[in-house]
Amino acid sequence: TFFLIFWLFFRCWCGLVFFPEKCVNPAVSGEKSENTLKTADFDFDLPPGLVAQHPALTRDASRLLATERASGQRAHHHFADLPQFLHAGDVLVLNNSRVIPARLHGRKIAGKATVEILLIEPAQHSTWWAMVRPGKRLPPSTRIALHDRTGQPTSLVTEVIEKNEEGHARLRFDGTEDVFTELERLGEMPLPPYIQREAHSQTKADIERYQTVYADPAGSIAAPTAGLHFTEALLDQLRSQGVEIHALTLHVGLGTFAPVKVDSLDEHHMHTEHYTLPPETTAAINAAKAEGRRVIAVGTTTVRVLESAAQTHMPLA
Numbered sequence: 001t002f003f004l005i006f007w008l009f010f011r012c013w014c015g016l017v018f019f020p021e022k023c024v025n026p027a028v029s030g031e032k033s034e035n036t037l038k039t040a041d042f043d044f045d046l047p048p049g050l051v052a053q054h055p056a057l058t059r060d061a062s063r064l065l066a067t068e069r070a071s072g073q074r075a076h077h078h079f080a081d082l083p084q085f086l087h088a089g090d091v092l093v094l095n096n097s098r099v100i101p102a103r104l105h106g107r108k109i110a111g112k113a114t115v116e117i118l119l120i121e122p123a124q125h126s127t128w129w130a131m132v133r134p135g136k137r138l139p140p141s142t143r144i145a146l147h148d149r150t151g152q153p154t155s156l157v158t159e160v161i162e163k164n165e166e167g168h169a170r171l172r173f174d175g176t177e178d179v180f181t182e183l184e185r186l187g188e189m190p191l192p193p194y195i196q197r198e199a200h201s202q203t204k205a206d207i208e209r210y211q212t213v214y215a216d217p218a219g220s221i222a223a224p225t226a227g228l229h230f231t232e233a234l235l236d237q238l239r240s241q242g243v244e245i246h247a248l249t250l251h252v253g254l255g256t257f258a259p260v261k262v263d264s265l266d267e268h269h270m271h272t273e274h275y276t277l278p279p280e281t282t283a284a285i286n287a288a289k290a291e292g293r294r295v296i297a298v299g300t301t302t303v304r305v306l307e308s309a310a311q312t313h314m315p316l317a
Contacts, residue, residue: 037265051194055209055228062229079229086296088242091288093281095224095301096247098215100180101187101207105199106146109157113137115144116199117158118190119179120221120254123170126178127161131254132169139163148185151200156182166258190221192256219251219274226299246284250275250301275305277316286315 056062060080067074086092104117115138118131132138138160146156156175163169173179179186188202189210197206212227214235239245254271262268285306288295297303309316 039260039263039265053196054205059209059213059229059231060234064229080234082234083237083241083243086238086241086243087294089244089288089291089293090242091244091246091284091293091295092238092298093285093295093302093306094212094214094227094230094245094247094298095250095305096212096214096216097220097224097249097251097301098218099189099211099220099223099252100218101149101183102190102221103188104146104158104186105151105188106144106158108138109143109145114199117144117171118221119183119187120168122180125172127170127172128179129164129168130171131167132160132171135167135169138169146186147200149188149200149202154186156186192222214247216247217249217251217276219249221254222252222256224250224252224299224301226302230298244284244288246278246281248275248277248281248302248305250305252301273304275308277305277309282309282316289315 060078060082062079064077064079064081065074066077066085100119102119104119106115106117107113108115113134116133120129120131123129138144140160140162142160144158144160146154146158148154154175156173156179158171158173158179161170161172176182188197188200189207191197191202191206191210209228210223212224213230213232214227235245251274253273255273258271260268285295287293295306297306306316
């Protein structure tokens with residue numbers, strides 16, 4: 001039996017990159033021990049030439065690494081080969097969160113500096129918390145004229161209301177009652193920084209491919225990337241061979257973008273993320289576990305939800 005590690009596999013367009021800050025509920029303790037994980041433990045050399053700037057021609061043409069548990073033998077495949085590793089009765093759990101076009105661009109009204117904004121989460125009174133750049137040049141009361149995704153000026157203006165200890169800005173938007181409804185014309189997809197794009201240069205392919213084919217409720221500021229490889233045809237093939245497919249929702253938040261600035265991971269502050277675990281998904285997982293069938297979590301976001309729920313209730317409630 002092969003243990004699939006595709007849920008850790010695709011942190012970029014392709015390749016294996018593991019980010020420790022993505023772990024849920026890390027141990028927090030004032031005590032130090034020899035077993036404490038250090039940020040330096042995760043350092044490795046990744047030549048820029050090995051970071052793909054564009055996805056494979058088709059979603060399921062990406063590479064897939066499988067490991068046989070008993071022997072430790074590894075084998076290289078393509079994602080389209082996934083059905084040969086899954087069995088009838090397996091429960092496949094997906095994160096169906098939709099990525100919002102959360103990256104905005106504009107220009108300071110009092111000056112000519114260009115501004116980049118990454119919306120993080122909504123706040124009270126129709127405001128949003130955001131990461132802004134250049135942060136030190138955008139104090140409270142700064143007003144920014146927003147551009148649309150093509151770079152053209154719009155009538156919308158945002159103002160920095162306050163800054164928090166992390167340097168994030170709370171923004172109020174003038175010219176719209178709810179900026180969320182304007183994001184399709186204003187925002188760009190929040191591609192990770194190692195996917196290099198100039199402002200206003202994202203293509204239709206960038207927008208489509210940085211979204212799973214089953215994305216539904218909007219709210220993530222980064223894609224649940226392990227699921228990017230599924231096609232509708234591949235999902236239909238899995239269903240036809242008896243694999244149960246169920247969904248949950250975790251809106252990927254700031255933890256994806258926040259760098260680890262401490263030497264010990266025990267000292268890293270984790271930002272909360274909101275999730276929904278539907279009753280039908282819970283029931284399918286509980287039934288599979290009770291009957292000795294396999295539950296396969298697609299991606300670390302799905303793992304985080306199931307681990308968090310299991311810490312409180314087992315069987316899941």
